[in-house]
Amino acid sequence: MYSPDKMKSGGGLMAPPGCFPGRYSPTYRSSDPRRCVPNPSGDLFGGLNDGLLSRAEALAAVDIGKHQSGPQPGPPLPQLKHDMVYHHGVGGPPPHNTRPHQMGHHGMEGIDMLDPLTSSSMTTLAPMGEAAPPHHQLHGYGMNHVMNHHHHGGGLAHAPPAHLGHPSAALHPDTDTDPRELEAFAERFKQRRIKLGVTQADVGKALANLKLPGVGALSQSTICRFESLTLSHNNMIALKPILQAWLEEAEAQAKNKRRDPDAPSVLPAGEKKRKRTSIAAPEKRSLEAYFAVQPRPSGEKIAAIAEKLDLKKNVVRVWFCNQRQKQKRMKFAAQH
DNA sequence: ATGCATGAGAA
DNA sequence: TCTCATGCATA
Numbered sequence: 436m437y438s439p440d441k442m443k444s445g446g447g448l449m450a451p452p453g454c455f456p457g458r459y460s461p462t463y464r465s466s467d468p469r470r471c472v473p474n475p476s477g478d479l480f481g482g483l484n485d486g487l488l489s490r491a492e493a494l495a496a497v498d499i500g501k502h503q504s505g506p507q508p509g510p511p512l513p514q515l516k517h518d519m520v521y522h523h524g525v526g527g528p529p530p531h532n533t534r535p536h537q538m539g540h541h542g543m544e545g546i547d548m549l550d551p552l553t554s555s556s557m558t559t560l561a562p563m564g565e566a567a568p569p570h571h572q573l574h575g576y577g578m579n580h581v582m583n584h585h586h587h588g589g590g591l592a593h594a595p596p597a598h599l600g601h602p603s604a605a606l607h608p609d610t611d612t613d614p615r616e617l618e619a620f621a622e623r624f625k626q627r628r629i630k631l632g633v634t635q636a637d638v639g640k641a642l643a644n645l646k647l648p649g650v651g652a653l654s655q656s657t658i659c660r661f662e663s664l665t666l667s668h669n670n671m672i673a674l675k676p677i678l679q680a681w682l683e684e685a686e687a688q689a690k691n692k693r694r695d696p697d698a699p700s701v702l703p704a705g706e707k708k709r710k711r712t713s714i715a716a717p718e719k720r721s722l723e724a725y726f727a728v729q730p731r732p733s734g735e736k737i738a739a740i741a742e743k744l745d746l747k748k749n750v751v752r753v754w755f756c757n758q759r760q761k762q763k764r765m766k767f768a769a770q771h
Numbered sequence: 772a773t774g775c776a777t778g779a780g781a782a
Numbered sequence: 783t784c785t786c787a788t789g790c791a792t793a
Contacts, residue, residue, distance in 0.1 A: 655772095656772085656773080659772060659773085660772090660773090663772075665772090665773085711774070711775055711776080712774090712775065712776090713774080713775085714774085714775085749776095750775080750776095753775065753776060753777090754774095754775075756776095757774075757775065757776085
């Protein structure tokens with residue numbers, strides 16, 4: 436389960452005054468010109484027989500077979516369509532209108548009607564295979580001071596919700612960490628933002644003009660993720676006060692009709708464009724199969740998988756990292 | 772809106 | 783090496 440505990444531990448809210456979003460320099464290194472190479476030889480599953488891998492391969496093979504070979508009663512393929520659904524299935528959702536998950540899944544492979552078995556067992560509240568790694572760092576991303584506004588004598592942040600999956604669990608006192616509160620805020624935020632006629636990107640940039648200590652600009656991506664609650668719990672909590680501040684400021688200005696005329700928009704001259712590798716569907720399915728049996732493959736395993744799928748090892752490694760992050764993000768929401 | 776990626780900090 | 787916050791590029 437997630438464990439927002441011990442974050443910002445013992446006053447050590449390391450907030451390097453120079454470390455805030457929107458800082459680093461562009462480090463494009465045109466990593467690799469190679470794109471996705473859809474398994475060339477078709478020898479996707481030859482050789483390499485070591486436990487998990489072969490098991491995963493079987494899954495992957497089946498999956499692939501279902502899509503390119505022919506009809507097969509495919510076994511439970513862990514369909515990791517874990518796209519967060521920030522819904523607290525609990526009893527009385529206090530304040531907020533029911534917002535249907537607004538994730539517009541555009542180009543996703545149409546493989547959702549696979550098997551309700553695995554999906555259900557996962558979406559319920561499965562704490563995922565994570566044995567709760569005892570490390571949580573909430574490193575400096577400048578806005579620490581701000582998010583700091585919630586007391587706690589200097590020790591740990593807030594007591595972790597000692598309940599797990601109890602529908603009627605206790606409502607901890609900390610309103611700032613309450614998922615329902617966050618959800619409600621995100622909803623309000625988006626609504627009011629739109630009312631102001633401001634885009635997500637605008638908000639991101641405007642944040643820098645807020646001059647809040649240690650708060651720089653954020654990207655459209657982040658604002659979007661905040662609104663759609665696709666950030667980690669801690670991330671949501673950290674960003675809330677900042678966005679709230681912006682919202683209030685923006686509405687205040689709107690009311691006064693005073694639109695700041697000075698536009699500091701110094702359009703950054705064009706730079707190298709980073710290219711995004713795109714993993715082809717077949718490879719992706721294989722990766723998902725591997726992930727199902729071993730979310731955290733060793734370096735060698737990764738190398739093996741990479742070679743099999745004819746992908747760069749780093750690409751595979753990053754894929755697993757991102758996969759873990761996704762499966763984990765807002766995971767706690769399911770418990771609330 | 773989301774996939775793949777970077778980089779800092781912690782293990 | 784992993785996690786986590788975050789971003790660029792793109793569907």
